[in-house]
Amino acid sequence: MLKNCTHIIQSALKSDIISIQTSFYFILPIIGLLLVHFISKYIFKREVEHAISSILSSLSRKNGLIKQVKIYFPLITAPITVGFGGSVGLLGPAVASGAALSSSISTLFHVNSKNRVLFIGCAAAGAIAAVFKSPLAGLVFAVEVFSLDLTLASLLPLLLASVSSIITSYFFLGDEVLFRFEVIEKFDIMDTPFYIILGIATAIASIYFTKMYFIIQRFFNRFSTALQKLVIGGIAIGIMLYFIPPLYGEGLGFINNLLRGDHLTALGKTPFDEHINNIWIVIALIAGITVFKAIAMTTTLAAGGNGGIFIPTMVMGSALGTVVSKIINNLGIGFQVSEANFTLLGMAGLIAGVLHAPLTSIFLIAEITTSYELFVPLMITTAISFIISKNKIEHTIYTQELAEKGHLLTHDKDQTVLTLMNLEGCIETNFITVQPDHTLKHLLSEAVAKSNRNIFPVIDSSNVLIGIVSLNTIREIMFDNSLYHTTTVDMLMTPVITYIDYEQDNANSAMRKFQDTGAWNLPVIKNEKYYGFISKSKLLTAYRRKLINFTR
Missing domain, CATH: 3.10.580.10 (CBS-domain)
Structure with a gap:
């Protein structure tokens, strides 16, 4: 539902029915945010919440009880946010909707609070597995993010949730996948120093991503009304979209174009097209996406949009991995690395650094590529990114506020x-x-x-x-x-x-x-x-x- 609704909105905005030139895309985010604002205020009469953070809060403070309205609230507001150009992802709302449904089912059958947590973990595993067709990544994500105990009692439900969601996804979407990629260039021991460099780069980018998120959130908290946030945020997003079109929506097409090595299509039409033949201009533009994706995403959320941070993290990581590989290949030092592989490794590094979920990132990329050829580079990059970012920033975007209040669930049983x-x-x-x-x-x-x-x-x-x-x-x-x-x-x-x-x-x-x-x-x-x-x-x-x- 999330995917199809978003696709319908985007197709309508680009069709002859609603003829809006690219140069006028800057007005679309304001329209989308206005629609979300009125739907939230006058129909659902509730504020938009950060998906994963609100789930974690429900687990720690309300025994996993989530209001039924949250089943369909994200299914309406998230596609509008993303369809009109909001630079956020759909995975968070998918998890939020599934978690609310799981909570309602557990209440219906009088499930105790401990098993209700497992129900919600199954919803998260199912969402990840369905979106990426990666059952192991979904299972590990639920364990890492929701601090579930990986025992036989929890492993079987998580596996069943992942597998059943993938079967459902195949039933409705066939073998369509978000990323279709096959590893051609194998692991080369001589590239190890570059994997270490990428790990450090993704760690720095992860720290930047997290800090920028809280800086922008604090900035928008200064405004007293939601309409002020909406107008200022909408204008800011529109300006960024005008100069950097790939920031529009989730950015999955941008990632796929980078994986195919088609950086011109990935960048789209920009004000700098006359200089696009200069590879260093291309590198600078892709680096700009690395910098501004975090700003555009947080601005969308702070202005009242509904969406997640998982996909934007992957977009930012893919851009960074491409930038690092292109710099290595064009420095004239006699080394050539696979840009597509580095694009994948960059995604893994950002997921490990921003979400503090290194195992999720490793299994996700391994399952996306249907190969374990990149397992060693993945371990090097994600381990370095996670260690550095975790040492610098103890808690993630998901958990910072809960940790400050002492409401965070962890793997520490006590x-x-x-x-x-x-x-x-x-x-x-x-x-x-x-x-x-x-x-x-x-x-x-x-x-x-x-x-x-x-x-x-x-x-x-x-x-x-x-x-x-x-x-x-x-x-x-x-x-x-x-x-x-x-x-x-x-x-x-x-x-x-x-x-x-x-x-x-x-x-x-x-x-x-x-x-x-x-x-x-x-x-x-x-x-x-x-x-x-x-x-x-x-x-x-x-x-x-x-x-x-x-x-x-």
Whole structure:
């Protein structure tokens, strides 16, 4: 549906029915973004979300529960975004739609939260496998990106999802594939230094890609209204499309032309056509795509478009691989490398660096080429790209925001269990509160005598926590009648230094606070008001139960 809807829109815009010259392509992104904006605001009444990030957030904070509207929301808004020239991919929306469908099915059959995560992983594996006809890449992508445990219990469903999606793809599309390429030039040990150079180049490009994404997102966050973002983003995309036509849409045709060695068709009609016979001008133009694809993609998303980053990453990588190979071949140093092979290796390097998914990139390119001839170069390039980029930028575009909030699921079981835990079930609210002007007699008769607790929160008239009275503190004076009316609670309480913020803290940060303070009970603040207490024993018990359920 995504592919065909996008194709219909693009064909209509290029046909005689809607006759728009290439020079006027700059107006199309604004129209597309306007359509997405009105559909999102007035029909679906929801904002466009980043596909993979929103799925990861649902897994960590909502036990994998995704609203049904997300099944068809991407199927409508993503083709409009890409069809009208938005420089994003369709793979992310495909995964998002499939994940929402999987979540709905799991809810229908009352599947537990652990298996619901596997359902959503199967949707991701199926989407990758169907788009690229690469079952192993789909399986590995689900494991790397969604932090699934690769056990026999998860391996079989993932394989079945990948295989069934490929069969479905063949049923509707035949043997049509995104990239049709056969490796002709084999691995040459003498080219190893160039693979290392490409690995370093893709690592630098990956770091640039990620940093540029967050820089542009922060820039657009300055605008107060969605229409401001839309107009500014649409104009920026249109200008880039005018000078660099290959930035239009996903860019799959650009990759295929590079793989065929047809760089003139890949570049299309540009304002620099009179200089196109100069190979260094060609290299500069392709390098421009490497630089501006990240800008065009992020601008499209920040302006309100719907799409993914996987395909744009591949486009940028293919351009970079071609640039590196052409520079090597035209420097006059006596070396000739395969430009098509470097185009593929560049894609793999960017996927490994930007998405931190080296295994996905290796198996994807191997399956695209239906050959393992490039396995050694792939391992060299992706390993270098991943190591450098991971060392420089710990989290990906998908995971950065979740990691900052402490909501990121990882392959670390302890960390994942803490992330999945809900603090609400650990909070105890049956503590008797007192006020600072209450006397010792009131404290003893109305709180101590009626409670089985040994701590008493002190609140003011606005229910703001200002201190805590411990039974150990008053034990020595609680039977001294002479102090009953002269001693007040504010003279006995201790100030609150450490507390758990209901909105900001999670189980992981709460556990860290217990460890740092050595406390056995910590107060919980909700909306700046006193809410209750969490005890270390309650938290550890909840952790143990969650761990048992998670590892079954």
